[in-house]
Amino acid sequence: MKNTLLIVGTIAYDDISTPFGSTQKTLGGAAVYSSLAASYFSLNAQIVSVVGNDIDSAYLAALKSKNIDISGIEKIEDMRTFYWKAKYHNDMNTRTTLDTQLNAFQNFNPVLSDNYQNADMLLLGNLDPDIQISVLNQQQNRPKLVMLDTMNFWISQSLNSLQKVLKMVDIVCINDEEARQLSQEHSLLKSAKYIQNLGAKYVIIKKGEHGAMLFFEDQIFIVPGLPLSEVVDPTGAGDSFAGGIMGFLTEKNTVDIESIKLAMVYGSTLASFTVEKFGTENIFSLTKEKIAQRLHFFKNLTQFELEI
Amino acid sequence: MKNTLLIVGTIAYDDISTPFGSTQKTLGGAAVYSSLAASYFSLNAQIVSVVGNDIDSAYLAALKSKNIDISGIEKIEDMRTFYWKAKYHNDMNTRTTLDTQLNAFQNFNPVLSDNYQNADMLLLGNLDPDIQISVLNQQQNRPKLVMLDTMNFWISQSLNSLQKVLKMVDIVCINDEEARQLSQEHSLLKSAKYIQNLGAKYVIIKKGEHGAMLFFEDQIFIVPGLPLSEVVDPTGAGDSFAGGIMGFLTEKNTVDIESIKLAMVYGSTLASFTVEKFGTENIFSLTKEKIAQRLHFFKNLTQFELEI
Numbered sequence: 001m002k003n004t005l006l007i008v009g010t011i012a013y014d015d016i017s018t019p020f021g022s023t024q025k026t027l028g029g030a031a032v033y034s035s036l037a038a039s040y041f042s043l044n045a046q047i048v049s050v051v052g053n054d055i056d057s058a059y060l061a062a063l064k065s066k067n068i069d070i071s072g073i074e075k076i077e078d079m080r081t082f083y084w085k086a087k088y089h090n091d092m093n094t095r096t097t098l099d100t101q102l103n104a105f106q107n108f109n110p111v112l113s114d115n116y117q118n119a120d121m122l123l124l125g126n127l128d129p130d131i132q133i134s135v136l137n138q139q140q141n142r143p144k145l146v147m148l149d150t151m152n153f154w155i156s157q158s159l160n161s162l163q164k165v166l167k168m169v170d171i172v173c174i175n176d177e178e179a180r181q182l183s184q185e186h187s188l189l190k191s192a193k194y195i196q197n198l199g200a201k202y203v204i205i206k207k208g209e210h211g212a213m214l215f216f217e218d219q220i221f222i223v224p225g226l227p228l229s230e231v232v233d234p235t236g237a238g239d240s241f242a243g244g245i246m247g248f249l250t251e252k253n254t255v256d257i258e259s260i261k262l263a264m265v266y267g268s269t270l271a272s273f274t275v276e277k278f279g280t281e282n283i284f285s286l287t288k289e290k291i292a293q294r295l296h297f298f299k300n301l302t303q304f305e306l307e308i
Numbered sequence: 309m310k311n312t313l314l315i316v317g318t319i320a321y322d323d324i325s326t327p328f329g330s331t332q333k334t335l336g337g338a339a340v341y342s343s344l345a346a347s348y349f350s351l352n353a354q355i356v357s358v359v360g361n362d363i364d365s366a367y368l369a370a371l372k373s374k375n376i377d378i379s380g381i382e383k384i385e386d387m388r389t390f391y392w393k394a395k396y397h398n399d400m401n402t403r404t405t406l407d408t409q410l411n412a413f414q415n416f417n418p419v420l421s422d423n424y425q426n427a428d429m430l431l432l433g434n435l436d437p438d439i440q441i442s443v444l445n446q447q448q449n450r451p452k453l454v455m456l457d458t459m460n461f462w463i464s465q466s467l468n469s470l471q472k473v474l475k476m477v478d479i480v481c482i483n484d485e486e487a488r489q490l491s492q493e494h495s496l497l498k499s500a501k502y503i504q505n506l507g508a509k510y511v512i513i514k515k516g517e518h519g520a521m522l523f524f525e526d527q528i529f530i531v532p533g534l535p536l537s538e539v540v541d542p543t544g545a546g547d548s549f550a551g552g553i554m555g556f557l558t559e560k561n562t563v564d565i566e567s568i569k570l571a572m573v574y575g576s577t578l579a580s581f582t583v584e585k586f587g588t589e590n591i592f593s594l595t596k597e598k599i600a601q602r603l604h605f606f607k608n609l610t611q612f613e614l615e616i
Binding site: 190192207213224229258299304 | 398399400494495496497498500515518519521527528529530531532535536537538539566569570573600603604607608609610611612613614615616
């Protein structure tokens with residue numbers, strides 16, 4: 001019997017332009033990238049999200065074709081799908097958000113059906129922390145592992161609720177700027193300690209092309225970014241990373257520091273594929289062989305023998 | 309018999325201010341940081357450099373006390389020592405140079421004495437590429453390994469000479485912005501390929517707090533930056549890194565990819581100590597025990613077991 005990974009997060013229409021080109025109304029959102037990354041593991045992935053009347057049913061069918069359970073995606077007939085428009089600058093590490101329309105997410109307050117209340121593991125994508133708490137509280141048993149993502153908006157607008165949910169989760173996975181904003185510390189080591197003290201046992205700080213860091217008690221683990229010839233579109237990298245981590249851990253059904261380290265390598269591998277093409281194109285069409293090959297490349301990137 | 313590492317580079321008076329404080333007329337320069345880092349290995353370190361009439365003899369005596377051969381440091385009686393004034397900004401990754409006075413370095417054109425012409429390994433610190441070529445050409449036998457550092461000024465002002473010396477060395481060690489400037493490529497992978505094609509077999513790209521990358525043929529190795537609670541003064545990090553690499557390789561007397569990987573871990577370890585205090589304070593007063601302890605911490609930062 002496969003373990004269940006429940007993923008709550010956005011489904012979006014993205015308009016993205018980068019120095020390499022642009023897309024219009026491409027499928028995006030945290031739940032999409034995370035579930036696609038998780039789909040490469042042996043598990044039962046479920047999405048909780050909401051879409052509007054303009055959603056292309058072929059997009060949802062595509063997710064279903066990857067064995068992702070989409071029955072938890074609500075469709076609101078008199079609203080449109082979440083919309084996000086952004087432009088990446090030449091260095092690909094900075095972007096400007098040109099438009100955000102919450103649309104169907106304005107009143108998002110999911111009520112989980114029975115078969116969504118027994119997740120083995122839970123990925124709380126970047127959303128209002130009160131919704132994250134609600135989804136967690138609707139679980140009949142506390143999942144074995146809960147990961148949370150958040151963003152600057154909730155840090156500045158909903159800090160109390162965010163602090164409440166931080167005490168309820170196991171892993172916080174945020175980027176460097178968010179960690180600095182939340183902690184008011186420049187040093188990422190100090191930022192991580194601050195967030196650990198807020199309640200999360202494991203803190204993962206994402207640094208874009210520079211990789212990601214894991215903090216657990218007094219241990220630190222770092223996975224580098226994979227050097228790439230071309231980053232075509234960074235959208236979804238962080239969500240692929242999170243989905244890969246949770247996918248690996250859900251399949252493995254283990255929660256310990258060594259498993260989480262290895263999960264980060266899987267997550268980084270999947271994220272490295274995502275950014276090589278626009279939107280979901282690459283993360284949609286991987287094979288286990290391609291993933292395995294890149295995992296070994298990742299291992300060789302950092303391994304050495306200390307002679308003393 | 310110990311191997312000889314010849315280090316050519318600046319000796320400077322630095323005025324540095326950071327968010328943590330400031331120093332006036334502290335000893336600095338590439339040759340100083342590199343030779344101090346190298347002094348923790350079993351070797352004979354020699355400096356080729358120049359100082360002015362204002363040099364504090366106690367500073368040179370301090371280098372000598374670390375078994376560094378300072379007989380190749382020329383003193384010019386009617387000039388002052390190289391002077392550099394800079395201010396680091398809050399993120400510690402960016403700095404503004406407020407003043408640079410070449411002084412004694414204006415006419416630097418070293419003529420090596422006999423005992424400086426038989427180096428086993430050679431570190432060509434950031435200087436006019438014509439001087440780098442001259443020092444290399446004065447060696448009676450081509451050293452077993454030559455590393456070169458350079459900077460934006462030489463890339464823009466002396467590109468022909470720089471391209472000439474790049475064909476003569478084994479390792480180029482430069483920072484990310486310099487690599488991008490030299491290659492006109494944003495991707496560091498493409499930058500490294502470009503520099504490899506210019507002639508250097510090994511290309512090391514430094515990324516400050518994000519660590520460093522080694523490129524050799526189609527292999528890549530990455531050493532992360534050590535997460536620190538406080539970076540007090542980044543000055544000298546790159547030179548300590550280079551000195552640590554060359555110190556390790558000179559002691560080991562081996563040049564191969566696995567040795568260079570390990571050398572980078574030593575270099576990163578030494579650089580991480582340098583930035584924890586102002587100027588040379590920390591790199592001057594380390595112990596082998598402290599270094600060994602941090603090397604093991606470094607190893608744990610990135611090591612994992614792939615199960616497939």
